[in-house]
């Protein structure tokens with residue numbers, strides 16, 4: 001699908017990977033709707049992009065909030081063709097820690113945002129995109145990109161909830177691609193390794209260096225723009241469907 005002239009919804013678009021992707025897509029001629037809960041940053045980002053960009057306060061885990069965001073995008077841009085699901089959180093904690101078992105609410109919250117939130121956005125946006133006029137000769141009407149993590153495959157100590165949520169995203173990628181195939185909607189997932197976003201930028205330099213040294217090659221953290229370029233490829237390459245792509249410099253995470 002050609003990016004120029006399309007409309008993209010980017011969840012988590014105010015920060016990190018979502019922002020890098022919003023910038024790239026907007027620079028390539030797409031209109032961009034940022035769905036996030038950080039109002040100050042989200043509005044600032046939309047203002048930075050300027051024409052053809054808008055911010056919507058959306059909690060991906062909330063049905064009504066996503067429905068209202070979708071209505072807002074339709075009001076501003078008519079329809080949309082590209083969904084990038086980046087909104088996500090982490091809440092590290094051992095299954096049984098010094099203070100006893102992990103509070104079940106912590107586990108549920110991460111699943112709620114990362115897994116259920118992703119599904120919630122997919123189901124509500126796909127129902128709209130199936131009504132789009134086809135935009136490729138194959139009859140493609142929409143393209144969805146999810147974000148998992150290498151933690152889906154090699155979760156570390158303290159990552160049970162995060163790994164479960166991201167493993168769920170990997171697991172649902174193919175069945176959802178199958179569900180939406182007859183509607184002309186493609187679904188793929190990116191599984192990033194260690195990327196230099198606000199999540200990691202808060203770490204002291206020695207800690208970042210030690211993390212970078214665990215990467216196979218090149219021995220550095222990935223840059224958000226490198227993930228954005230994978231998203232670009234997944235949108236533009238019409239034969240990509242039902243796949244999860246690791247983007248991680250060859251890293252294989254150790255237990256800690």
Ligand SMILES: NC(=O)c1ccc[n+]([C@@H]2O[C@H](COP(=O)([O-])OP(=O)(O)OC[C@H]3O[C@@H](n4cnc5c(N)ncnc54)[C@H](O)[C@@H]3O)[C@@H](O)[C@H]2O)c1
Pocket residue numbers: 011012013014015016017018035036037038058059060061086087088089113117147148149150191192193194195196197198199200
């Ligand atoms: N940075 C990494 O190294 C890395 C590695 C693997 C996977 N990921 C995944 O990539 C995605 C983006 O990560 P990032 O590093 O850019 O993080 P980030 O914290 O910089 O950005 C995440 C954004 O999501 C928003 N958000 C959180 N909960 C939300 C909700 N319920 N509804 C709407 N928006 C919400 C936040 O406000 C924030 O703007 C996440 O899903 C993360 O798990 C990141």
